[in-house]
Amino acid sequence: MTALGFLYPGHSAEDDYPRIEQLLGSDIRVxxxxxxxxxxxxRVDVLRQMGAPEGLAKGVEQLRLAGAEAVVWACTSGGFVHGWDGAQEQVRTLATTAGMPASSTSFxxxxxxxxxxxxRVAVAATYPDDVAALFADFLRTGGVEVTGVRSAGTVTAAEVAAWGEAEVLALARAADSADAxxxxxxxxxxxxxxxxxxxxxxxxxxxxxxxxVTVWEALRLTDRRVHAAGLGALFVREPTVQV
Structure with a gap:
């Protein structure tokens, strides 16, 4: 059994995680x-505070007691708003606090x-324009070219959590481009x-x-590969060494 640990802010789409656990169909515990x-x-100021070390540290002990082998900060915007170097420091601090490998959704x-x-990727972001632009900058710093950014401009996680498949598909279609x-x-x-x-x-x-990608990242940290067709190409393709 491989136990994966996640720190998730608030209550929005957390039910994705037991669904993913089921789709993995293996000896993986989430x-x-x-x-x-x-x-x-x-908002950038709010998002920076959300990922503060003291806030993340509060949840680490529960994951440690549960036997987690790796931990991922499951909040994209709470990572990339710190910039590349700041997000790296955030993860290093989390790993030290947790005493296990750590990462974040941004990475x-x-x-x-x-x-x-x-x-080359197209970004389909629910965020306001300024926050979406910071995510695109983060990807570029990581060596990923961004062909374009489509922002939905939603202000709260609660709004985003209420979206259904139709809204998700519409945003993805609007963001896509032939060169992505x-x-x-x-x-x-x-x-x-x-x-x-x-x-x-x-x-x-x-x-x-x-x-x-958050669950996949935790699996990567524990050196596990799981084939799960229901979770898209990321979980079925052979690994690529370099972009």
Whole structure:
């Protein structure tokens, strides 16, 4: 049994995680601890506070007691708003506090894009324009070219959590471009675990979504590879060494 630990802010699309655990169909256990969301707003100042070390440290002990072998900060915007160096420091601090390998959803997107061989991606962000632009900058710093950014401009995680498959598909279609090798949807408040096959069938290319790449990143940290067709190309393709 491999136990994966996740720190997830508030309550939005956390039900994606037991769904993903079921789709993995293997000896994988997903343990999720909720951190304090604070103010529910996609504003840079709020997002920076959400990922503060003291807030993340509160949930670590529960994951350690549950036997987690790796921990991922499951909040994309709570990572990339600190910039590349700040997000790295955030993860280093988390690993030290937890006493186990650690990462964040922001870095998971960079690693996942490399995994599926996508050197160019289109960003389909639920965030306001300024926050979406910071995510695109983060990807570029990680060596991933961004062909374009489509922002839905939603202000709160609660709004995003209420989206259904139709809204998710519409945003992904609007963001896609012919030169993008994959489409990425970066918000962990967005329900996507149930519609990954539909997204990839619609777009005809890999689709990377926040909760999907978060779980994949935890598996990567524990040196596990799991074939799960229901979770999209990321979980079925042979690994690519370099973008």
């Amino acid at each position: 343990d999720l601890v909720h951190t304090d969301l604070g103010e529910d707003a996609h 998971a997107f960079v690693h996942a894009a490399r995994e599926v061989g996508a050197g 090798q994959a489409v990425v949807l970066p918000d962990t408040a967005l329900h996507t675990a149930a519609c990954l096959p539909a997204l990839e069938e619609e777009l005809g290319k890999p689709v990377l979504t926040a909760n999907q």
